[in-house]
Structure formats: C-alpha cells, structure tokens
Amino acid sequence: MKTISLLGFVAASVVASAAPSGINNSAATAIKPFRPILKHRESFLVHEEPIALQIQASQLSLSDSALVGTMVSDELKDIGAAVLNFLGAQYKVPTSNMRVTNAYTDSASGITHVYVVQTVNGVDITNAVANINVSKDKKVISSSQCLVAEAVLTSVTKESPLMQDESDLDQAKQALALLASHLGVPLDKTATGAVAAAVVTSETSGQTYVSLETVPDSIAISGTATASRAYVQQEDGSLVSTWRVNVEQQDHWWNANIDVAGGKVISLVDWYANSESYYVYPKNINSPDEGTRKMVVDPANTDASPKGWVTEGSTYGNNVWAQSNPTGGNNWQNNHRPKAQSGNVFNYTLDLSAQPPKYVDAAITQLFYTNNLMHDLSYIYGFDEAAGNFQDVNYSGKGADGDAVIANAQDGSGTNNANFATPPDGQRPRMRMYVWTITNPRRDGDLEQDIVAHEYTHGISNRLTGGPANSDCLDYGESGGMGEGWSDAVANIMRLKSTDTHSTDLLLGDYVYTKTIRNYAYSTNMRTNPSTYKYLDRSDYQEVHSIGEVWAEMLYEVMWALIDKNGFSEDLFAHDLSKGNALMLQLLLDGMKLQPCTPSFIDARNAIIQAEKNLTGGKNACTIWGAFAKRGLGAKASGSDGKTHYEDYSVPGGC
C-alpha cells in the first residue's frame, strides 16, 4: 500500500500503518429500530375510478370503540363507519375487527383521511393498518393497507384483552426485562422484582395499560414505563401476541413489541426522530466560496446505508470514522470527535475569519458528511460491498468487512495537501486532510468537496482496478497518473451544476489554494487547457499528477460530450443513466472494473468504450471516441509507459 497525495510537490511524511487492531465493534452493535417486513403489504393504490362510499347517516351499528373519540363530528363518524364497511367488503375482513384511529378533513384539499387498525380479542394488531383517502364527494380516491386475512383472525385463541391479574402484571415486567436486555442494560431478577406494576385506565382514551414504576434510570430516565397488550403480524402474515412496552431514555424513546412467550423483541420503534442532521455545505456547494451551510436532514441513501451514517451521537459510523488529528500521529480511535446534540444533530459554529482549529468540530462534521456522500454515491454506481468498498459491517455478507475509512480532519502531519492510503479489502483506508497556509487565516481542506472527493476516489479506483484484494495496480507512470486523473474527474462530475456550460472552467482546489492546484483549469477550450496525449512525452509531464491532469482533461471532454448528447441530471443520486453526467460516472466505475491491472491510457479508454457498449449497446460509442480523439487519444493513437506516445485525432470507421 502506498499513500497517494493530492499534489506532487509536497511529499507525505508519514506512511499509513497497517489497519489498527482492537477496533470497537460499536458500529455493529448499536441498537437500531426494526420491524417485520410484511410480504403481503399492498402498495399504495390510486383509484382511477374513485369508489363511492355507502354513507348511511348514523345508521351503522358500530360500537363506540370502533370510532375515534370526542373530537370527531357526526359526519366524520359516518365516513369512518362507511370506510370500515368498504374495507370489509373489499378485503373480506370482518368490520367488527377494525377501529378508526384517526379521521380528519384537510382544510386545504377537502380530502378526508381515515386511518384504521385491525383488532383481535379487542386488542390492536399494531401493524395491520389501512389509510383511506376520501374525496369531498365521499369517494375513495386512494388507499393502502396491510390487513390480516379473516382466517388468521379466527385462528387466534380467544383471550381476555384486559390485564387484571398477577400473571398479566408479571408478564408486563418480563416484557420490560426482555427489552432491557435487548437495549444492552439488562435487569437482573432482583431489579425486575423491584419494579412496581399496576393496571391503569387512561382517562382520555379509555384504554387500559400497565404502569411500571421504580424502573432503573439506565432503562427509563423518568423511572417509569408503560406496557399494554397488542398483536403484531409477522413477515408471513401470522400473528404473535405481544406486550407493547414504551420507555424513554436519554437519546431514545422506544416503543417495542415483545413476545414474552418466545422471549424476544419483535419490533422496535424509536420515537426520537430517528434522524441525522448535519449543518454543512451540502453536496451542490463545493466550498465556502459557493454558498453557505445548510441543515441537511437524513442524507443517507437507504440502499447504500440502510442503517444511516451515524452509529451513535458522534462522527463515526459504518462507512467512516472522522476525527481530528492535530499531532499527525497514527492514533485515531480515541481522537477528538464532536458530540451531537440529542437526535444526532451536528451543528457547530464556523467562523471563517478564525484559524481552522477554532472550528474543528464543523470541519470534522463536514469531512464525515462528504465521506459518507462519497460512500453512498459510489455504492449506487457499483462500488458496493462485493466490489470491495469501505464499511465496518457488510450487510450483504459479501466482500470483506471491518474497513470503514479513517478520516482525519486538520491532520498535523502536513500542510497544503491531502492524501489517501488504500490497503486491500478488509483493511482500513486512511484519509488525511491538511490545513492550507496560502491565505491568512488559513483554509481547511475539509471544507472543500472536490479535495475530499478526489481523495476518496483514490480508494475507489484502487479497489476496483485489479479487484478488491489487489491495491498495487495504479502505482506509477500512466496507471498512477490515471489514478490522479479519475480522482479529479469524479470531483469535477460532482461539482458540476445545471447552470454550468462549456465556458465554465473548473479549478481544482480553488478554495484552499485560491486558484487551481493543477497546471490548467479543466475546460473544453483548447486554449484554456491545451493538454493532449502527446504531453505524456514531455519531461515535465512524468509525475503522476501531471499525467493525471491530461487524463482528467480527456474525461472532462467525454463528460461534456455525453451531457451535450444526453442532458444533465440535477441529482447524481437519482442514478438516472439516461443523463450524460450520471452515465459518465457509471462508465468510469464500470471501466475500472473491466480494465487490467496497471492499465495504460489506451487500456482505460477501451474499458470505458466497452463499458458503454455493455450498458447501452454502444449508443454513445462515437460520442466518446470523438471526445478522446479531440485530445489526441483517437483510434490510431499508440503509446505506453517508456514508449513514445503517438497522437491521433481520428475516430474509428463507422463513426
């Protein structure tokens, strides 16, 4: 493994050590909400022909408990009753086994929303629900439901829904104890015995539940919890009788369903916004030069990061551990990380007129955010677990795990640079971001997306070229140069805006360095950026960053040619491959997987052409050839490391 830096002219002084051992497994063990994924859940139905409800004013003999309480008008009650009849007829389920939990008419749209839950033995089946939308003229315009079939309902043994005796109170306590173990704060027998339990009837809802008192603080901050009877349908639609236990902790408010007989937690919901918020420069703002920070809520992509980005309350999670490292040393596990406010809110002051150490928490947050963005984006485009990506836990079971990125903000081992070290799959890569001394106050690379994107892309290209286990494929010469080039190219794709045109030039590192850190701006104008294939023969173009600049410029041409032909996607995360910029990113990653170890420019170009052929059947082949040919890497170009590079400006026959 070697450490690859952003710039050629500053050598990185510290070589990354092998993956540290003894890593905390907390990313894997954090308590996360879950629920049965119902196989029979019906997707949201919009009724093209709205279905008229049979409203029979006040004539339906529904028991009071089937309708919501005092806030509901007679008209809503009639609609509610008619909705229950509609569901009963439509899905062949007994209306006596349903109740309306809410019904209200939206004052703007005039649509009435009716929410229904199924019941058995007078107890709610918490996840057997239906939502029905009713138009002003009392027609069902749309609906969704995951109701339990009648046969399942009748199979449930009759039992008393009310908790009247000692054995019920005891079960409620056992349910609390089972939840406590699940939450990692077990209650022993004595502590369970010390919990006081009593049956209470709510004055507002009339519902009966067990109130649990003298609960240890570790489980419930208030010392109290509640438990009530419920049923839950499992993935296959069968029912399990549960206790629904509600406890509030410091940073969570759990509502759990516990199968006491089976000794396990069936579902777990966190009423605390199970969310993550970051006050950061969002993905369309490359640096402080382009705009201000915003609160970004729940940015994690659910395919790429199904359990979110944050493990718990600080800047570490399954994809990246971000921390400061002012000494520049090799330790990182116990380095400083900002602590989030309750509910994973990361919001720290950033005064750009101060020196970077003054805003280190904002910097670490930004670095954490951008690394996770890179993880999710590259995952969507095929740098996933099987392809050797960077994750502590590989949810698919594919690829090697235990290799989330170590990302050091304001690392003290250097200045005016950044670097990334990529060991093989299963070992942690390390990103080090430095402070830049060009300006006063100094500027922090953590705040500049193109720099972080450049570094992360070293990880992508190294793991994808030659397979996840081989990190030795992009070492020096043309392949090492293209390693730099792909990193600039991905940074460019990410920062391009819908308002940009051919006359927009992109300057890598322009926030920290105040101008481009490369020889030329990235531009489709031959005068602004004259780089061509022949440059690889120049004595001043033997260093990887210079070679990479030529490659990135060619890719910049390809990107624009694809955008010209196919249009621009505002959101790369939508993975809309019919658009030029998204297609470009896809072809780059696909090409990396196809190309050989230590590829030449010609190999890498051919891999991109082949990837495109495989993806679209070659619809853009001539477009891509044209863009490469513009910079001298046309059909008859030849050359490789140690050999003369012959330019060619032609495209293959047939184009």
Ligand SMILES: *[C@@H]1O[C@H](CO)[C@@H](O)[C@H](O)[C@H]1NC(C)=O
């Ligand atoms: C109707 O209800 C569904 C949930 O079942 C909801 O997602 C949808 O937005 C509602 N439609 C209208 C038109 O209000």
Ligand SMILES: *[C@@H]1O[C@H](CO)[C@@H](O)[C@H](O)[C@H]1NC(C)=O
């Ligand atoms: C490791 O986990 C423990 C709790 O299990 C936690 O206190 C500690 O901070 C974790 N280490 C890191 C580096 O976050």
Ligand SMILES: *[C@@H]1O[C@H](CO)[C@@H](O)[C@H](O)[C@H]1NC(C)=O
């Ligand atoms: C961020 O925190 C500051 C206080 O430090 C607060 O004034 C501001 O409203 C918060 N911003 C957001 C978007 O929550």
Ligand SMILES: *[C@@H]1O[C@H](CO)[C@@H](O)[C@H](O)[C@H]1NC(C)=O
């Ligand atoms: C070719 O494309 C198909 C989908 O069109 C994809 O499944 C396959 O992985 C691709 N193969 C290569 C070698 O890129």
Ligand SMILES: CC(=O)N[C@H]1CO[C@H](CO)[C@@H](O)[C@@H]1O
């Ligand atoms: C090859 C490898 O390490 N696979 C692991 C992927 O992750 C799963 C779950 O974390 C492990 O069980 C596998 O061993």
Ligand SMILES: [Ca+2]
């Ligand atoms: Ca991995």
Ligand SMILES: [Zn+2]
């Ligand atoms: Zn680099």
